[in-house]
Amino acid sequence: MNVLLLRPHPGNDRFGLGPFFCVEPLGLEYLGSALRSRGHQVTIADLRFRPGATTWVKRTHPDIVGIGCLHSLEFDRVIETAREVRRVNPRAFILVGGHAAAAYPAALECDDIDAIVVDDGEEVVPILVEAIQKGSRLDEVPALRLRTADGWIKTSPLLERTSLDRIPLPARDLVERHRSGYHCLLFKPVWLIETARGCPHHCSFCSVWQLYDRSCRERSIEAVVEDFATCGDSIFVADDLFWYNPARSLELAQALKRRGIFKRWILVQTRTDLIRKSADLMEAWRPLAKDFDIFLGLESASDKGLDGLDKGAGVEDSIEAVTIARSLRYGINGNFLVDPDWEEADFHELWNFVEQYSLQRAGFTILTPLPGTDFYNEKSARLAGQQWSNFDMHHLLWEPKLGAERFFQLYAETWRRSILNTAGDKGIMAWIRQVRPSQIPYIIRVLWRTQRMMKPAEYLREHLATRPSTT
Ligand code: B12
Known part of the structure; x- marks a missing residue:
């Protein structure tokens, strides 16, 4: 066919x-x-x-x-x-x-x-x-x-979860014509690799564990090593929870090292409490790339906030994880969730946390009930009439406690404190110095587009134009 x-x-x-x-x-x-x-x-x-x-x-x-x-x-x-x-x-x-x-x-x-x-x-x-x-x-x-x-x-469900070794390697040649267009942050072109799938935790905002019933599957070491060896120099690892299985992760790092893998950049996504337990493992992985970034689900600046999200980790885990990762020269990116039901004080708590632990590379998304979660089912009555494109974690799906205008002022101010604000601590020249001359137009274009996130009026205009007519 x-x-x-x-x-x-x-x-x-x-x-x-x-x-x-x-x-x-x-x-x-x-x-x-x-x-x-x-x-x-x-x-x-x-x-x-x-x-x-x-x-x-x-x-x-x-x-x-x-x-x-x-x-x-x-x-x-x-x-x-x-x-x-x-x-x-x-x-x-x-x-x-x-x-x-x-x-x-x-x-x-x-x-x-x-x-x-x-x-x-x-x-x-x-x-x-x-x-x-x-x-x-x-x-x-x-x-x-x-x-x-x-x-x-x-129709009837599959009898067993599909083994990730069923298909050892993806057919990357089918998208090679687009390769130069694939990029992440400063790295271009970029390759996406999956070494494992699923997550055993149960954060309320995430639809992954709910789809896979908290199961985790791994690809064989041989397949992953081959994939790393045949992909290019900048790698985004798609795994929902990297370093999940310490023994296998260590074996994988050793096998990659034996194969002579050394990348320009690797990005992985993981949890703070896992990093706290995995210092040895992280030491084994760090030499595999010149720059190695971790995307951390930081989510909240308080234990109360983390508990409310069923995160199963505390603020102490976040602080320790950042310290450990930095001591091993990992770059820390991450994300915090901003709740539409926040008061002014909650924003100040987040800003202070970001400042105190120098987390200006983190991003900030609006807490959004994503379809496929119990959270979505609970909130569904309040979501009536929302267009799906608003589920990008940057739109308000219901009237926030502070009112939309004040909420967006504080949300935009939160972003203004990040390194993406070219009028802030990291100016446009500092970005330009980090890329090859051929990439300067790309980085200028991307940064120019992201400046919209620092402007309350832009969010408000979008909110008024895209909200359901009944709210
Ligand atoms: C890579 C990724 C991205 C990439 C984009 C990837 C791309 N190609 O476009 C980037 C970084 C840009 C991204 C952005 C976002 N992402 Co994203 N992303 C992922 C991630 C980590 C991996 C996906 C992946 O490639 N997995 C590996 C491949 C092999 O698996 P797969 O895609 O699932 O494919 C299998 C099956 O799904 C199926 N399948 C896949 N395609 C098809 C097609 C057909 C026809 C069929 C039959 C089957 C099929 O078969 C495949 C083989 O088994 C997933 C996590 C996840 N577990 O899905 C989150 C995930 C999809 N993202 C998510 C979110 C929330 C976002 C953001 C909104 C986050 C944000 N903070 O802004 C943004 C949206 C950006 C935007 N405006 O578009 C959520 C989505 C939740 C939801 N219910 O909507 C996920 C599930 C993460 C999470 N834990 O919550 N994302």
Whole structure:
């Protein structure tokens, strides 16, 4: 079968770190690899670059079109893309999958989509493609929401979680034409690598553990080493919780070292309490890159705040983690959550914490009930009428305690205290000095776009223009 896999443009990256990150569609590359190993023909089109869906459909004449949906904020764009594909090729079977699609398929159940995969794709997608090819029953394909003449039905779940070793390496060649466009912060081009999937914790705002029932799976050391060896110099590790399994992480660091891996930059995401327990492990990993950044879920400046998010770690963990990581020359990026129900004093507490521990490289997102979480179900009555593109963690989804105008003044002030404020401690020249001359236009463009986050009026204008008419 001829399969076209599409990564839609997310549509909404006016706020947040969108301009700083553009990462390859790794999930689609694993699907590409799985399908090719069964003899199917695969094209991946990343619609964040030209041309658009219509051109790709006309160019490839697909039997099946798979659309990736990682983030809830993309739901409407995914439906629009499906509609566009349907218009150009009414015969193609249209399938959607990816984290947000699996976590909350209800948002995508419409006439222009034929099926939604509600689990990982490496196993399910080849079964579905073969069933379509043979004309056999699709309701026997596992892990689907399927559109039928009688409405949407759910098929049986997979008997076991798909092993990450089922498909050892992604088909990266399918996106190589876009490589120079993939970037993270100062690093360009960038490669996304996954060594493990899932998280055993239960933070209230996160949909990952809820989708995977707190399970964690790991790729084999050999596959990960091969992936690191064949990717380029700047690596973003997609794992939900890096360094989760100490014995395996140590073995992996040693195997990478034996293979002679040394990267210009690696970024991983992990928890503060894990760093506190993992100083030895972190020592083993640090020599694998010139610059090594950690994205830490800092979330709150107080134990009360962390408890309220079911974080399972305290402020002492944050402070210790930052100290340990810095002593080993890791860069600390991170994120704090800003609650719409905050008082003025809560903002001041956050600013003082950021100042005291020099956390100006952290980002700040608005606490958002993401579909696929219990938090979303609890808040759903207050979310009526919200457009999906507002679920980017930079929009207010209900009236904040301080009123929208005051909230955005304080939220913008929070961002003004970060290194992204070019009128603050790190001016534009300091950024420019960190990149190659050829990247200067890129960094200027990105920084110029991010300055919007320091301006309360910009948020307020956006809020008034995009909120549901009933609020
Ligand atoms: C990399 C990443 C990003 C990248 C973008 C990646 C890209 N290619 O576009 C960046 C850094 C830009 C990013 C940004 C954000 N992200 Co993000 N991101 C991730 C992360 C860490 C990894 C995704 C990944 O590649 N995994 C590895 C691949 C191999 O797995 P996979 O994508 O799940 O693919 C498998 C299946 O899903 C399925 N599948 C995938 N695609 C398809 C397609 C079809 C057709 C089918 C059938 C199946 C299928 O099969 C694949 C193989 O098994 C996930 C965490 C996660 N666990 O999903 C968060 C995650 C998706 N992000 C999240 C969030 C919240 C955000 C932000 C809003 C955060 C912020 N602070 O601003 C922004 C949004 C930016 C914007 N405006 O668009 C949430 C989404 C929650 C939700 N319910 O919406 C997640 C789940 C993180 C979390 N723990 O909460 N993100």
